[in-house]
Amino acid sequence: MSQDLIVGIAGANGDGVSRRTVLKLVAVVALGAAVGVGASAGITHWGRTAPPPYRFFSEAEAKLLIAICEQIIPRDDTSGATDAGVIYYIDRQISGPLARHQQSYRLGLASFRKTCLQVYKTPFEELAFEQQTDALRLIEEGNAPNDLWGDPSQKAFFDLVLDHTRQGFYGSPRHGGNRDYASYRMLGLAYPNLIGQNRYANGRPI
Amino acid sequence: MSFPKVNAVIVGAGAGGGIVAKELALAGLSVVLLERGDWARYDEHNDDELQSQRTPALGNPFGPDDRRHRRVFVYPNGSTRIVLPSEGAYSNNAGCIGGGTVSYGAMAWRFMPQDFRLRSTYGEVKDSTLEDWPISYDDLEPFYEKAEYEIGVAGDYTNNPFCGPRKKPFPMPAFPYNKEGRRIVETATRMGLHPFPIPMLRNSVPYNGRPACIHMRSCVGFACPVNAKAGTHNTVLPIALATGNCQLRTGCVAAEIIVDDRGHARGVRYFDSDNRAQEQPADLVMISASATETARLLLNSKSKLFPNGAGNNNDWVGHNLQGHCYVGAFGLIEEEVYEEAGPGATVGISDFNHGNPGLVGGGMLANEFIDLPYRFCDVRPPGEPRWGKAHKDFQRRYYKHVVRLIGPVQEIPNFSARVSVDPAVKDAWGIPVCRLSGTRHPYDLQGGEFLSKKAEAIIKETGATRVWRNGPSLWLSGGQHQAGTCRMGNDPKTSVTNRFGQVHQIDNLFIADGSLHVTNGGFNPVLTIMALAYWVSDYIKTGWKGSKFR
Known part of the structure; x- marks a missing residue:
C-alpha cells in the first residue's frame, strides 16, 4: 500500500502539481513510516521494488x-x-x-x-x-x-x-x-x- | 459587460507596458493594465531546464501555454503548419507579468547612434525597407538613462569607445568577468580589440531595495529566486500599483481595439480570466503586446474607417518582422573554463557593430550564457555524432571546456517577413491567430558570415584546439528579440505610427514595444524598448489635458 502511495506521488509531480505539494505528500508518507504504517521503501527512486507500469506504452x-x-x-x-x-x-x-x-x-x-x-x-x-x-x-x-x-x-x-x-x-x-x-x-x-x-x-x- | 471608463487602457505588462503603466499612473491618469499571463513564481519552475523559457521542452514556464494558443507558420516552400507556443517556429517571447523581463538574460544595451540612421549611413539596400528612425540617439539618450536608473543596470563603459555619448555613469558597478570571459578579454585585447563588461539589468550590488545577484547557473530562461534580476515586474509595476491609479487585471486576453466610426479608439474588448467577454472603455489605448501580438491585435481590429485593421490603411502593419540571427564561433580548450557562476555571459565586444568595410551594419559579440546539459547536446562541431558513446564522451570531456563568442547580426528589414492574421485558425477564445511568413533579407547572410568569422578569429587566438563557426540562415526572424511590425516614421504611407508611437490617423491609439523599431540594432533590444516606453509616455504626459489627449 505504501508503495502505491509513493508511485502516486511521483505521478502527481509529473502531472504538474507543485513541488511544495509533493513535499507535503512526502511529509505525510514519512509520518506514516514514523507511526509504523509500514512505509519502508526509499522515496527518491524505485529502489528494489518493481518498476511502475507504463501509462502509454505496451x-x-x-x-x-x-x-x-x-x-x-x-x-x-x-x-x-x-x-x-x-x-x-x-x-x-x-x-x-x-x-x-x-x-x-x-x-x-x-x-x-x-x-x-x-x-x-x-x-x-x-x-x-x-x-x-x-x-x-x-x-x-x-x-x-x-x-x-x-x-x-x-x-x-x-x-x-x-x-x-x-x-x-x-x-x-x-x-x-x-x-x-x-x-x-x-x-x-x-x-x-x-x-x-x-x-x-x-x-x-x- | 463594460467597465467604467478610465483614462488609459494598456494591453501587455511587459518591458513596454509596465513602464507606461507606471509613468501614466504617477502622472495621475487612471490606468487599467491588461495582461494575459499572471505573476511568475520562482517556486513553480525553479531551475528545471526542461521548463526553461530557453528550452521549453515541456511547455513555456512563463507562458503562453500550449493548450489555448497557437499560430500558423508558413514555410518558404509555401506549406503551412500549426505551431504551439513552446515550439521554436511560434516565435514566442513570454506571457506573464513582466513579459520577457522575468526570464531574460538581462543584457542592457543601448543602440548606437548609427543604429538610428542606417539608411543615411550606408545607403539603400536592394529589395529592403531599410530606413532611418524618425528619432535619434540623442532624442532617446535621457530615456535610456532613465531606464538604466529606474530598472537598474550594472556596467562600465571605460573600455568601450564605440558607445554613444552618455551623461551619467551606470548606477551600479559592472560584474566581474568569469574564467571564459577573462580568457577572451586577454585574447581580444592582444588583438587590438576593446572588450568590456556586458551591461546587465541585474544587481551587482543591492539596489532599489533588492539584493545583489547570487549567480545561479540557471539564470537566463528562469525567474530569479532573490529578485536580483530587474524586470518591470519587480521595479516599475509595484510603483504603478502603489499609486492606486493603476488596476492590473491578469488572465485577460485582448481580442480587439474598439475604433468608432469617426476613427477614435474607444477602448479594448477582451476575455477575462473566466473567459467572459468584457469591454474596457478608455480615453486612450496603449498596445504593448510584442511585435507579433501587437500587430495581430491591430489587424484584428476592423472598423468603418480602417477596414483592414487599426492603422493599416497603407498595409504596413505586421510587415518588416525582425529579430536577430545569432552567429559566432565555439572552441574546445584544454583549460577548464566553466565556472559555477551564472548567468555566464560577462564580456562584450562592440568593435564590429559599425564601420566594417563593405558591410551595412554588423553586430556585437559576447561570450555565451551557461548552456545547461540538455542544451549543450547541440553544442557540437560539424560532423560530430549526435548519439552513442561518442555523444557521451563529448559531453563528459568538453562540458566545462568550451569558449564561445556569439552575437546578434543587425538585420536588414524585409517587407515580406511578416505577421498577418490567419483566415481560418483561431485560438481558444475564437480570435484569429498570427500567421508568420517570409524569410530574412538575403543580405543578412553577408552580415552573419562576416560576424561569425570575426568571432572565429578571436576564438582561434584563445588557444582553443578545435574551432567551428555557427553561420547565419535565412529562417524567418522573430523570437524574443521580435521587432519592427509597426514601425515609427514621419511618412504615414510607409509607417504605422509617428515618432511618438501614436498610430497615424488614430490620435488616441499608441504603441510602446519592439513593434516600433525601424531597425533592430546589432544588440539585444530590451533597453531600447524600455527607453521608447519612457519616450512615448513622456509625450502622452506632456500633451495630456484632463480626460483628453491634447
Missing part, C-alpha cells in the same frame, strides 16, 4: 524503446539511458504535456519493429549491440525500406526519440528520468543547485 513497445534509448546514450563506466529511467520520462511526458507525439510513437515503433524483422530477420532487442547501432544508423539516415514507414518518416521518428532521450537523461529528475542525478554526476555538476551556492561573495569571485 510492455513490448517499452522493451523496444528502452533498447533504442540505450543505443542513444549507452552505459559505459557511467550510467546510460536505461539506468537513468529515460523510458519513464518518455512514457510520462507523452501521457501529459507531450501527448501530441503519441501517434508518432505508436506508428513509429511499429515501423521500427517491421524494419528490423525485414532487414535483419531478428527483433531489434535481440540483435548484438553493434548490429543495433547499424540498424539505428540506417534509420537515422533514412536508408531503411521506405515502404515500411509513413508518418512519421524514419528520420523524423529517430529525431523525436533522440530529442526525448536527451531530455529524459539530462532534464530534471522530477520528470521521471535522470534517476539519481545520473547525468549531473557524469558532468560533474553540483546538484541540487542550491540558492546561494556559488563561488561569489559581494560580487567578487572567492
